[in-house]
Amino acid sequence: MRRLVKNLTQIAAGFGLNLGLLSIKILPRRLFLFLAQAAADLGFYLFHRFRTRSIRNLTLALGDQLDARQIASTVRSSLRNFFRDFVETGFALETAPEKIRTEIPVLGRAHLEAALAKRKGAIALSAHLGNFFLVGTRLSAEGYVTSVLVNQPANGYFGHLMDRWRLRLGQRTIHARPRRLAFRNLVRALRRNEITIVIADEYRSGSGVLVPFFGRTVAARRGPATLALRTGAPLVPIYLIRRPDGELKLIIEPEIELTKSGAIKADVRENTLRIAEWLEKTVSAYPGQWNWMNVRWRGAALGAVAGKEPRYQGST
Numbered sequence: 001m002r003r004l005v006k007n008l009t010q011i012a013a014g015f016g017l018n019l020g021l022l023s024i025k026i027l028p029r030r031l032f033l034f035l036a037q038a039a040a041d042l043g044f045y046l047f048h049r050f051r052t053r054s055i056r057n058l059t060l061a062l063g064d065q066l067d068a069r070q071i072a073s074t075v076r077s078s079l080r081n082f083f084r085d086f087v088e089t090g091f092a093l094e095t096a097p098e099k100i101r102t103e104i105p106v107l108g109r110a111h112l113e114a115a116l117a118k119r120k121g122a123i124a125l126s127a128h129l130g131n132f133f134l135v136g137t138r139l140s141a142e143g144y145v146t147s148v149l150v151n152q153p154a155n156g157y158f159g160h161l162m163d164r165w166r167l168r169l170g171q172r173t174i175h176a177r178p179r180r181l182a183f184r185n186l187v188r189a190l191r192r193n194e195i196t197i198v199i200a201d202e203y204r205s206g207s208g209v210l211v212p213f214f215g216r217t218v219a220a221r222r223g224p225a226t227l228a229l230r231t232g233a234p235l236v237p238i239y240l241i242r243r244p245d246g247e248l249k250l251i252i253e254p255e256i257e258l259t260k261s262g263a264i265k266a267d268v269r270e271n272t273l274r275i276a277e278w279l280e281k282t283v284s285a286y287p288g289q290w291n292w293m294n295v296r297w298r299g300a301a302l303g304a305v306a307g308k309e310p311r312y313q314g315s316t
Contacts, residue, residue: 024090032087033246040083053073054292061214062287065307077288081242085131088248092134093168097141104138104240108252112144112195115234115255121190123228123235125256127201127279128291129250131240133169137193137195138240138250141172147172147184147189148197171197183227190233197238200224201279203295209272210298213280217298225271228258237278241286253278 024032044051054075058066066074092100124146126135136146148171152159163173172184174196189196200221208219219258228235234255238249256278259270283290 021090021093024094024196029091030125031089033084036083036087036183037080040080041076043083043174050293050307054078057292057295057297058287060216060297061292062284074288075292076291078290081289082132082291084242084246085133087133089133089169091299092137093165097170100141104134104141104144104248104250106138106252107252108254109142111252111254112139112238113238115236116195117191117233118234119193121193121233122195122255123190123224123231123233123275124195124197124238125200125224125235125278126197126237126239127282128294129201129239129282129286130289132199132240134248135238135240135250136166136171136195137169138248139195139238141254144170145189145192145194146170146197147174147185147194149174149199151176151202166215169209179311188229190231191209196233198224198227199291200295201283202273205296209269211269211273211276211297213276218276218295219298220266220272220276222272224275225258225268228271229260229264229267239282242289 041315055071058071058074063071095103112122124135124139126132136148139146148166150162150166150173152162152175166173172188172189174182176182186196191298199222203213203218203220206219208221211220211224212218213220224235227233235258236255237253238250240250243249256271258274259267261267
């Protein structure tokens with residue numbers, strides 16, 4: 001019975017997404033952007049768990065730099081960004097690659113070319129930042145063969161629908177489960193000198209490498225550092241941020257220099273630490289475009305904000 005309910009839920013979600021995509025072909029895009037922002041603003045008040053936890057996490061990370069009003073405004077911006085991501089993804093499904101190249105500029109392409117010149121592929125290190133859904137789409141529009149690692153069930157109507165949509169967007173899908181198969185598929189893509197996109201900011205409960213993050217401790221996944229060390233593929237930070245005018249820009253940074261001493265465990269930890277340092281720097285630059293729900297602190301107590309939602313005032 002539970003499985004039937006799950007399947008029906010996935011089918012209903014898929015039907016809703018298809019209906020939304022059909023409406024994008026008919027209705028003005030400005031209307032969808034307006035509705036996305038209105039829904040995000042409503043959700044800011046209705047999604048109590050999101051608001052409380054995001055404000056708490058942002059307070060812990062940047063509370064010494066932002067006051068309560070600024071923190072609430074930043075969390076609201078984060079939710080607006082996320083809702084707009086979905087709308088822009090729908091637009092991209094109906095947009096030719098040539099137009100995508102025109103609409104989304106690329107900064108730092110030479111860094112990616114330098115990495116691919118090594119003929120070991122490139123691991124695009126990304127995060128739930130800006131419009132992370134379309135990083136592979138923008139790279140694909142430049143002619144790069146791109147795969148994205150996703151933590152999503154491979155079975156079921158909804159999973160198949162997402163795989164098909166990603167392919168339409170120029171992104172091949174590599175499922176994170178089972179892990180051995182995922183690793184083999186990642187290695188094969190890199191050996192073909194392709195790009196694999198790995199999201200590296202899921203600091204949640206469970207095992208991982210304990211590293212500092214905004215002055216506290218998180219459990220970071222070993223995967224990106226382990227994959228880079230085992231394959232020799234360059235680890236290149238790539239993310240799609242939103243400019244002040246609302247439009248997108250793809251940023252490609254120089255590859256992260258990895259420690260390769262030969263002591264595997266020590267190297268994995270050191271390189272995972274470097275990834276966390278990169279993420280902290282990047283999130284600090286664009287705090288209103290990161291998902292603040294995506295981190296669980298480890299070890300350090302939550303302190304004064306742990307048991308109570310910080311007060312906030314209305315924000316624009």
